[in-house]
Amino acid sequence: MTDEPRYIHIKQLKKTYFGPQDQVEVLKDLDLEVAQGETVAIVGASGVGKSTLLHIVGALDRPTSGRVMVGGREIFQMDEASLASFRNRQVGFVFQFHHLLPEFSALENVMMPALIARQDRAQAQKQAMELLDEVGVAHRSSHRVAQLSGGEAQRVAVARALVLGPSLLLADEPTGNLDERTGELVHQLLVKLNKSHGLTTLVATHNQRLAEALGRRVRLADGKAFSLDQAGPSEE
8 A cells, every 4th residue: 555645445334145045254354445646556366356346446336244445435325316417427337258249330439438427529539549549449449349449348348447537447357358468568558557547546457467457456255355575365
């Protein structure tokens, strides 16, 4: 943890999934703090709750109990309209699979969140093109998803995540569906964008090289978060 202002503060976070005959406690009194502008890799074994944690921080899912404060606001005490605004405008999401809309071009995909937010079309297009240029795929702006490589599509997805100017970027296994070389380019892009856009960035990943490229690594185990500089339960 740096001396920068605290941006994310999670206290005693619990998430339990209830089935018809049993329940699974994924997160158990998890505590985590992230400084403003920090890049943090969330690592750990499959099924340990990395995606669940990101989904809760980004308000895609609700915790069973605990506090989640982002930018000084306890997000799950917001009303539904405020929570939707937080999720749509302050948070950018990048997933393992790009989830681009195949019937639209790369440019149209990046513009989509801005258009949904009822921004001026000309301004949305200008901003989308600038982002496509920044992530290195402006030359593919008119191409549909099926015409893009996996790495190109993921770069378009990153641009789409940034089009509304979020302060928080959440990336869930962003290179998990890419080959090593292409994944490395996406690693470099995420680090560069964190600095150029002043983002606070959390990345859930199995990729050791990506984790090491980020500012800090936090391992999830037994439902809790451990800095890799401190002892914690084995993943074995």
